[in-house]
Amino acid sequence: MDGYCLHGQVDRARRIFKIMIDKGIEPNIISYTILINGYCKKKKVDEAMQLFCEISQKGSKPDVVTYNTILQGLFKVGRIGHAKKFFAEMLSAGPIPNFYTHGIVLNGYFKYGLVAEALLLFSKLERKRENTNIIFYNIVIGGLCKNGKLDKARAIFENLPLIGVLPNVRTFTIMINGLCLEGFLDEAKDILRKMEDNGCFPDNVTYNVVVQGYLRCNKICEMATFMKEIAGKGFSFDATTTGFLINVIRENPSVLDIILELHLRSKK
Incomplete structure (x- = not known):
């Protein structure tokens, strides 16, 4: 059953x-959960709920x-009201x-712009010191940045050392990305330097x-100056950067010469 579900063949899993x-x-319960997960991955949440x-x-x-599997499925198909109700039922009568539950709910709230609900849950968990490891904070900081709440994200990020939670490379990258999205490139580079100073290498x-x-x-x-700084550090363009670069080169073909020069320099 698990093998079929992993390959998206949930009907065959159901026959088993x-x-x-x-x-x-x-x-x-393991058998049921495997099949429920298969349905949720195929976005057949009604079938999953029937099994539940x-x-x-x-x-x-x-x-x-x-x-957790049902919650993930409900958020995946955008059934926010059902997800909130299901989470409330879990709190009152479930395990x-x-x-992972809190991560699913926080990610779901931020994905659909429910920032107030996400922050309310975050505050409750933080007061109780429940599940407050760095992955939890990464979800919150990233969600706030994506919803245009950079100041709040920055405040939480800067408070991490004070509460004894060490940021990891993903934390720094999320915060740097949030700053870059808002055009605060100098501040992003400052955080990049602090990251290296703290022994957490980009x-x-x-x-x-x-x-x-x-x-x-x-x-x-x-950008060219920055790329000179990181030459020899194993940097390579990912798909998103390549897409941006192609658009820039279309408007300004001379940029390609800069990239080629930097590429050749990094190979020396």
Whole structure:
């Protein structure tokens, strides 16, 4: 069943499920969750919900993984109201939410612009010190940046050392990307330097984010200077940067000469 679901063949997985029952093998919560997950990945959330109800009718109790799977599916298809109601039911009568539950809900709220709801949940969790590791903060900082709440994201980012949570490379990259999206390239570079000073070294994603910032603002000379600085650090353009670069070259073909020169220099 799991193999079929992983390959998107949920109908075949369902037939295996039926064969199990016909042979007198009672499905357990793991079997149900595998099939529910298969339906959710195919965006067939109604079928997943029917199975979820069937679990309770047969006297079993859905576990936290089952709840997380349904929540993920509801957010995936944009059924926000149902997701909020389902989460509320989980809080009142279901298993205790874990880190993944809160991550799913926070990501869902931010994805659909429900910033107030996301911040309310964030505040509750932070007060209780529940699941407040760096991955949790990465979700919140990234969600705020994507929803135009840069000042709030910056405040949370700057507060991390004060509460004893160490930012990782993803945290720095998320914050740098948020600043670049708003055109604060100098501040983004300052954070890049602090990142290196703290022994948390940028990766290719970080460098691409900065280059995209320069391209987005059409600051080609500054981009060239930055690329000279990172020459020899294994930097390569990702798909997003390449897309930006192609558009810039169409408008200004001389940029291609700069890129070729930098490429040859990095090979020496």
